[in-house]
Amino acid sequence: MGTDYLSLYDLNALVHRSISECMPDEYWMQAELSDVRSNSSGHCYLEFIQKDPRGNSLIAKARGTIWANIFRLLKPYFEESTGQAFTSGIKVLVKVTVEFHELYGYSLIVLDIDPAYTLGDMARKRHEILRQLEEEGVLTLNKELEMPLLPQRIAVISSPTAAGYGDFCHQLKENPYEFVFYTRLFPALMQGSQVEQSIILALDAVNNARDHFDVVVIIRGGGATSDLSGFDTYLLAANCAQFPLPIITGIGHERDDTVIDSIAHTRVKTPTAAAEFLVNRAGETAGILENITDSMVLSVTRRIEIQKSRLDTLTGRIPSLAATRLLQEKYRIPTLSQRLKTALSFRIATENHRLQLYEQQMSTVSPENVLRRGYSITLKNGKVVTDAALLKKGEKLTTRLQKGEVISKVE
Amino acid sequence: MATKDQTYTQAMSKLEKIVQQIESNELDIDKLADKLKEAQSLISYCKEKLYKADEEIKKIVEGEDK
Numbered sequence: 185m186g187t188d189y190l191s192l193y194d195l196n197a198l199v200h201r202s203i204s205e206c207m208p209d210e211y212w213m214q215a216e217l218s219d220v221r222s223n224s225s226g227h228c229y230l231e232f233i234q235k236d237p238r239g240n241s242l243i244a245k246a247r248g249t250i251w252a253n254i255f256r257l258l259k260p261y262f263e264e265s266t267g268q269a270f271t272s273g274i275k276v277l278v279k280v281t282v283e284f285h286e287l288y289g290y291s292l293i294v295l296d297i298d299p300a301y302t303l304g305d306m307a308r309k310r311h312e313i314l315r316q317l318e319e320e321g322v323l324t325l326n327k328e329l330e331m332p333l334l335p336q337r338i339a340v341i342s343s344p345t346a347a348g349y350g351d352f353c354h355q356l357k358e359n360p361y362e363f364v365f366y367t368r369l370f371p372a373l374m375q376g377s378q379v380e381q382s383i384i385l386a387l388d389a390v391n392n393a394r395d396h397f398d399v400v401v402i403i404r405g406g407g408a409t410s411d412l413s414g415f416d417t418y419l420l421a422a423n424c425a426q427f428p429l430p431i432i433t434g435i436g437h438e439r440d441d442t443v444i445d446s447i448a449h450t451r452v453k454t455p456t457a458a459a460e461f462l463v464n465r466a467g468e469t470a471g472i473l474e475n476i477t478d479s480m481v482l483s484v485t486r487r488i489e490i491q492k493s494r495l496d497t498l499t500g501r502i503p504s505l506a507a508t509r510l511l512q513e514k515y516r517i518p519t520l521s522q523r524l525k526t527a528l529s530f531r532i533a534t535e536n537h538r539l540q541l542y543e544q545q546m547s548t549v550s551p552e553n554v555l556r557r558g559y560s561i562t563l564k565n566g567k568v569v570t571d572a573a574l575l576k577k578g579e580k581l582t583t584r585l586q587k588g589e590v591i592s593k594v595e
Numbered sequence: 596m597a598t599k600d601q602t603y604t605q606a607m608s609k610l611e612k613i614v615q616q617i618e619s620n621e622l623d624i625d626k627l628a629d630k631l632k633e634a635q636s637l638i639s640y641c642k643e644k645l646y647k648a649d650e651e652i653k654k655i656v657e658g659e660d661k
Contacts, residue, residue, distance in 0.1 A: 325635045334603040334644060364648045366656035396655050466645060469603070473641050476610050480634055483618045484627065491624055 379414025
């Protein structure tokens with residue numbers, strides 16, 4: 185009989201029909217992407233895989249297809265929502281139908297994707313990296329660095345052609361306060377699979393010249409849909425965390441922090457915002473300087489005022505002090521003169537008394553009294569003669585009596 | 596005094612100290628003038644850092660771009 189076997193096509197057609205009948209629904213399925221390719225007609229072909237959670241061996245695998253009309257919308261939607269390229273290695277939640285084609289076999293046709301799932305998975309991975317850095321004790325090292333009061337010498341890690349780099353430089357240069365900034369570009373790829381390696385190399389270059397810089401700015405931005413997965417790697421995060429200068433990130437995205445944002449000293453959204461941050465910092469510091477200047481002038485003025493009023497007070501006290509002193513002196517003078525008078529008259533009386541005593545004594549021995557008693561004084565040439573042996577014959581002597589003198593000659 | 600090698604941060608902390616000394620009457624009036632001169636020179640140093648491009652720094656930092 186002609187029906188006890190089937191052709192391959194018939195068999196496959198049977199499988200096709202069975203699958204279509206038994207699995208007519210659309211299914212939300214979670215899997216990892218692998219071997220993602222898109223061809224010139226815009227269709228995307230890929231492999232869905234599932235690994236053993238303990239090891240890394242595959243436990244399931246299926247071919248997948250995203251037709252161009254779906255892929256055209258799905259890819260940008262996914263990438264804009266997640267900041268993650270639609271590429272191999274990421275976990276996705278997709279809505280699929282199960283197909284079986286007689287020639288091409290089993291495959292899953294993707295109709296829709298839920299970016300929230302991938303975001304969750306990425307967040308989990310980022311969390312994992314942060315947890316590891318925390319365990320190693322380096323998580324907050326960059327945040328603990330002190331941002332200089334004036335971050336003026338800036339190492340910029342960016343793609344040289346990025347619009348964001350131009351915005352950053354312009355914003356810095358045209359700052360309204362006319363603060364001076366110095367920048368040097370350390371070029372790096374900010375998109376694609378080499379982001380991690382490229383930024384690490386740039387960081388190494390900055391590190392070699394770190395004495396010449398105050399701060400590092402990592403910026404990207406503008407342009408195409410972003411693939412931020414390069415900023416979510418452990419190695420880059422570990423490098424940034426332990427970098428000796430404060431890092432400012434402005435990598436231009438709307439979604440939650442990348443790992444590098446969480447590690448950096450300061451994160452802002454865009455390159456322009458990074459420049460604004462630096463200008464504001466300089467503005468704050470200029471404000472502090474002004475306050476210091478003002479408060480110094482104030483306190484010096486106050487200090488001088490105090491000294492002046494002290495001087496004035498002292499000056500004011502001098503006249504009244506002097507007057508008091510003068511008055512004291514005024515009273516002292518009559519007192520003194522009274523004391524002087526008393527002392528003088530006492531002294532005079534004493535002296536008088538003594539003089540009278542002397543006079544009395546003297547009068548008893550005075551020559552007049554002696555002469556009166558009958559003695560006489562013999563003089564030769566006006567000098568008193570007391571020794572007769574000294575007289576020669578014929579010399580003239582004068583004898584003074586109480587009354588009158590007698591002249592005689594020696595015999 | 597403001598020396599060439601000091602950082603802006605160092606200059607500011609010196610300035611703050613001087614102001615504090617003046618405010619807390621720690622300074623002799625005799626020394627006030629000297630301290631004011633020092634403060635003045637620190638302020639000019641800081642202002643210069645903020646507003647005037649230093650060719651030497653420019654050369655070191657930006658040199659390789661040009």
